[in-house]
Amino acid sequence: MAEQVKAKRGNVIDAFVDGARNGLKIAFNSMLPNTLFGFTLTIILNLTGLADVIGVVFAPVMRIFGLPGVAATAVMAIFLSMGGAAGVIAGLFTAGQLTEPQVAILLPALLLSGAQIQFMGRLLGTADLKTRYYPHMFVTATLNGCVAMLIMNYFIV
Template identity: 55%
Template sequence: MKKGSVVDAFVEGARNGYQIAVHSTIPNIIFAFALIQVLELTGALVLIGNLFRPVMVIFGLPGVAATVLMGAWLSMGGGVGIAAGLIAAGELTGIHATILLPAIYLIGSQVQYLGRILGTADIPTKYNLHMFLISLINAALAMLTMRLFV
């Protein structure tokens, strides 16, 4: 084990955090903002909103909130970016974001983790669907719970 000062450990952690932000988080958020603009300009955002409205209304959310969950499934940063883009576009409110936030983290980045974690953990692939469903159920329960409190 390498010994060093607390300051050295802090600086190394800050460097690593900076690298993650610059190479992962910020590009995901910028992509999410751009995606919302494309969906809005093409009219696809309205179609998505209409398609998912019956399900999302259960959670007290507009149909377009489904895009946040779809984005979060690919990347947590993307989900947050889509939520921010929809808030900026006036499609979501702060209350909607409050309901969505726990779900973003409960289902976040499952596609990425499928390869990074499950693939290296030697978990039989027959359990992947079960793990995805558990996360989705947890996210739904979290949104219902948040709806009760806001």
């Protein structure tokens, strides 16, 4: 016989406050550090001149999507962390290295192919998915992001 789970009863205000408290924990413990890391990484890359090197090396590939070469740093960050990538994009925009339309090109890729490395450990590992399927999932997500950038570039230009 299945055990019955007793529902916790409370008022709407308590539920709202508990939800807000949990949301702030997520924001301060997960989202904010990743975003600050991405923003700081962009500043470090700019100060050391590595952003210029990355920009020159990846310019031909990024040009396909209507982006400057330095946007490759954001694309690389997308694979690691969505919050970190958002910080990199914000940092590039703040530094004047990305325009508003270029940010709009990057955002769908961030949402469609973001944080694959994090998801591999957090989701795929805990779901007991066979590792032989990981490459298929990563390639699919990456292609989705690339197609989204091409579509955005088409409509923005």
